Amino acid sequence: MPKGVERLVIIGSGPAGLTAAIYGCRADLSPLVFMGTQYGGQLMLTSEVENFPGFRDPVMGPDLMMSMKSQAERLGARLVQEDVVKVNFRTRPFEITTESGQVSARAVIVATGANPKRIGLENELRLMGKGVSNCAVCDAFFFRGKRVAVVGGGDTAMEEANFLSKFASSVQIIHRRAELRANAALRREAESNPKISFVWNTVVTDVLGAAKVEGVRVRNVETGEQSTMGVDGLFVAIGHEPNTDVFRGQMELDEKGYAKVRNGTESSVPGVFVAGDVRDFRYRQAVTAAAEGCKALIDAEKFVKADLAAAAVS
Ligand SMILES: Cc1cc2nc3c(=O)[nH]c(=O)nc-3n(C[C@H](O)[C@H](O)[C@H](O)COP(=O)(O)OP(=O)(O)OC[C@H]3O[C@@H](n4cnc5c(N)ncnc54)[C@H](O)[C@@H]3O)c2cc1C
Numbered sequence: 001m002p003k004g005v006e007r008l009v010i011i012g013s014g015p016a017g018l019t020a021a022i023y024g025c026r027a028d029l030s031p032l033v034f035m036g037t038q039y040g041g042q043l044m045l046t047s048e049v050e051n052f053p054g055f056r057d058p059v060m061g062p063d064l065m066m067s068m069k070s071q072a073e074r075l076g077a078r079l080v081q082e083d084v085v086k087v088n089f090r091t092r093p094f095e096i097t098t099e100s101g102q103v104s105a106r107a108v109i110v111a112t113g114a115n116p117k118r119i120g121l122e123n124e125l126r127l128m129g130k131g132v133s134n135c136a137v138c139d140a141f142f143f144r145g146k147r148v149a150v151v152g153g154g155d156t157a158m159e160e161a162n163f164l165s166k167f168a169s170s171v172q173i174i175h176r177r178a179e180l181r182a183n184a185a186l187r188r189e190a191e192s193n194p195k196i197s198f199v200w201n202t203v204v205t206d207v208l209g210a211a212k213v214e215g216v217r218v219r220n221v222e223t224g225e226q227s228t229m230g231v232d233g234l235f236v237a238i239g240h241e242p243n244t245d246v247f248r249g250q251m252e253l254d255e256k257g258y259a260k261v262r263n264g265t266e267s268s269v270p271g272v273f274v275a276g277d278v279r280d281f282r283y284r285q286a287v288t289a290a291a292e293g294c295k296a297l298i299d300a301e302k303f304v305k306a307d308l309a310a311a312a313v314s
Contacts, residue, residue, distance in 0.1 A: 001098075001100060001101035001102065001103055002032060002078070002103060005093045005104050005105065005106060006030075006031075006032050006093075006103055006104065006105040006106070007029045007030060007031075007105070007106050007107065007304050007308075008024055008029040008030075008031045008032070008105060008106070008107050008108070008109065008300055008304060009031070009032050009033075009034065009094075009096050009103060009105040009107075009108050009109075010024065010031050010032070010033045010034070010108075010109045010111060011033075011034050011036075011084050011096070011108065011109070011110050011111060011112055012034075012035070012036060012041070012109075012110070012111035012112040012113055012243075012276070012278070013033060013035030013036060013039040013040060013041060013065075013069065013079070013111075014040065014041020014042060014043070014065075014111060014113045014276060014277070014286075014289060015041065015043070015065075015068065015276065015286045015287070015289040015290040015293065016111035016113070016275040016276025016277070016278075016289040016290060016292050016293035016296070017033060017035070017041075017109070017111035017112075017275070017276070017293060018033075018065070018068040018069060018071075018072050018290075018293070019068070019275075019289075019290040019291075019293030019294050019297075020109045020111060020275060020293035020294070020296050020297040020300075021033050021072040021075075021077040021079075021293075022068070022071055022072050022075055022077070023293070023294050023297035023298070024077065024297050024300075024301075025072065025075035025076045025077050026075065027297065027301045029297075029300075029301060029304060030076060030077075030078070031077050031078070032078045032080065032103065032105070033072070033077050033078065033079045033080065034080050034082055034083070034084050034096070034098060035069075035079055035080065035081050035082075036081070036082070036083050036084075036112070037081060037082065037083050039065075039069070039079075039081055040062065040065035040066070040069070041065065041113050042113060042114075042115070042116070042277070043061035043062070043064055043065050043286055044061060044062050044065055045061065045128050045129060046061035046128070046129040046133070046138070046139075047060055047061060047129035047130065048060060048061075048129075048142070049061050049064055049138070049286065050141060050142075051137075051138065051285075051286075051287070052064060052286050052287055053287065061129065064286075080098070082098040082099060082100060083098060083099070084096055084097065084098055084246055085097055085098060085099060085246060086246060087108070087246055087247060087250050088250070089108070089247075089250040089251055089269045089272055090250070092271070093105055093106055094106075094107075094108050094271065094272065096108065106271065106303075106304050106307050106308070107271045107272070107273065107300045107303050107304050107307070108271065108272045108273070109265075109272075109273045109274070109275060109293070109296045109297065109300055110247065110251075110259060110267065110272060110273070110274045110275070110278060111274075111275045111276045111278060111289075111292075111293060111296070112242075112243035112244065112246075112278045113242075113243055113276055113277045113278055113289075114240040114241060114242040114243060114258075114277040114278060114281070114284075115240065115241050115243065116134035116135075116236065116239075116240050116241075117236075117238045117239045117240060117241055118236060119151060119203075119204055119236055119238070121204070121205070121206060121207055123206055123207040123208070123209075124207050124234075124236065126207075127207050127209060127212065127213050127234075130209075130211065130212045130213065131207075131209060131212045131213025131214075131232060131233050131234060132207060132213060132233075132234050132236065133233065133234075133235050133236075134235070134236050134237070135235075135284070136150075136159070136160040136161075136163040136164050136235055136237075137163060137285065138285070139233075139235075140163055140164045140166065140167045140168070141167060142233075143164065143167050143168045143232060143233045144167045144168070145167075145168070145169050146167075146168055146169060146232035146233060147168065147169055147170045147172075147230065147231045147232050147233075148164055148168045148170070148171055148172075148231055148232060148233035148234070148235060149171075149172045149173075149174050149199075149204075149216060149229060149231045149233070149234050149235070150164065150171060150172070150173045150174070150234075150235045150237055151173075151174050151175075151204055151234065151235070151236050151237060151238060152173070152175065152236070152237035152238045152239075153173070153175035153176070153177060153179075153180045153181050153182065154180075154181045154182050154237070154238075154239070155181075155182045155183055155186055156237045156238075156239065157173060157175075157180075157182065157237035157238070158173075158180070158182040158186035158187060158189065158190045159186060159237075160235050160237045161173050161190050161193075161196050161235075161237075162186070162189050162190055162193065162196075164235065165193050165195040165196055168195065168233070169195070170195055170197070171193075171195055171196045171197075172196075172197050172198070172199055172229065172231070173190065173196060173197070173198050173199065174199045174202050174203070174204060174216075174218060174229075175198065175199070175200060175201075175202070176201065176202065176203050176221060177200070177201065178200045178201050199218065199229070201220055201221050201222045202218045202219065202220050202221065203218065203219055203221055204216050204217070204218055204234070205217045205218060205219050205226070207234055208228065212232075213231065213232060213233055213234055214230065214231075214232070215228050215229055215230045215231055216228070216229050216231060216234055240277070240281065240284070241257070242256070242257045242258045242259070242277070242278050242279075242281075243278060244257050244258070244259055244278060245257075247259065250269070251267045251268050251269045251272055252267065252268035256281070258278065258279050258280075258281055259274040259278050259279040260279070261274050261279055264295060264299050265292060265295050265296040265299045266299060270303070271303055271307070273296040273299050273300050273303075274296065275289065275292035275293045275295065275296035276288075276289035276292050276293060277289055279292075280292065
């Protein structure tokens with residue numbers, strides 16, 4: 001672990017963290033980045049990304065993240081593939097602890113993202129990016145004229161289904177209950193859409209297909225009856241979990257655990273900034289996360305400059 005006080009520590013290596021690192025190098029902050037053991041973030045789980053600007057043809061998610069990492073490295077970011085296990089934001093400089101030691105920093109950018117909740121099936125993970133997705137805005141385009149299923153009964157599931165219906169030939173919403181949790185407007189929109197149908201009281205028990213999704217096994221929770229549905233895509237829309245456990249009690253989180261921001265990217269702790277899906281449950285896109293990484297860096301740079309100037313005076 002480096003000794004002395006770091007000017008900037010970045011936690012996370014998805015689009016938000018790596019963009020902050022790239023801008024941080026250019027601002028001469030020599031950022032130390034704790035990438036996490038699962039470096040690269042959510043895009044490591046997908047195949048083709050077709051909506052990140054700058055690529056004429058689809059780019060593979062892992063390739064895009066490798067390019068961002070190489071760009072940050074070339075500019076001088078120090079990248080450490082470790083998870084942060086503890087922070088102390090109540091002291092200055094801040095303390096950041098990993099399995100192998102502790103560093104202190106004048107400013108921190110938290111970009112730890114969020115994980116889409118999974119059904120928990122082995123084949124769901126194996127076929128992720130090969131027909132299984134958690135993001136209609138990202139992947140609906142690949143299902144033009146195809147049959148898809150959406151799992152969930154809340155607002156997100158309805159939004160995903162409504163969006164998918166613009167591309168897919170049919171959208172079946174599989175819900176474990178007999179009624180939806182989604183708000184009335186979204187529910188009405190889905191219910192009146194001729195392409196959308198509902199499979200009630202039903203859970204997905206397996207995802208079928210060798211190289212790509214060909215169907216799902218389902219079980220009716222009332223009757224126990226099992227059956228197979230032929231679909232080309234499965235969108236799991238049962239929520240996201242922000243990666244904020246280590247920040248609990250150290251900065252303000254909302255009731256779902258997302259980091260709260262006030263002015264721009266500032267957290268409740270001056271000097272700690274937040275970027276990407278760890279606070280953004282609305283847009284959840286690589287490009288919006290990257291943009292927030294940039295904003296957080298600009299905010300952090302100002303803070304570090306003022307902090308260094310104050311330290312020089314005292
Ligand atoms: C299957 C799938 C397909 C998608 N496809 C697209 C697409 O085509 N286009 C698009 O724009 N968006 C897509 N998205 C959404 C996009 O991936 C996210 O919006 C984006 O990755 C968010 O970036 P982020 O940097 O905020 O967080 P993340 O990408 O979630 O990265 C967070 C990082 O923080 C690290 N981390 C977490 N906890 C710690 C810790 N304690 N210590 C250190 N590091 C930690 C993680 O290891 C990870 O590296 C997709 C998402 C999924 C799941």
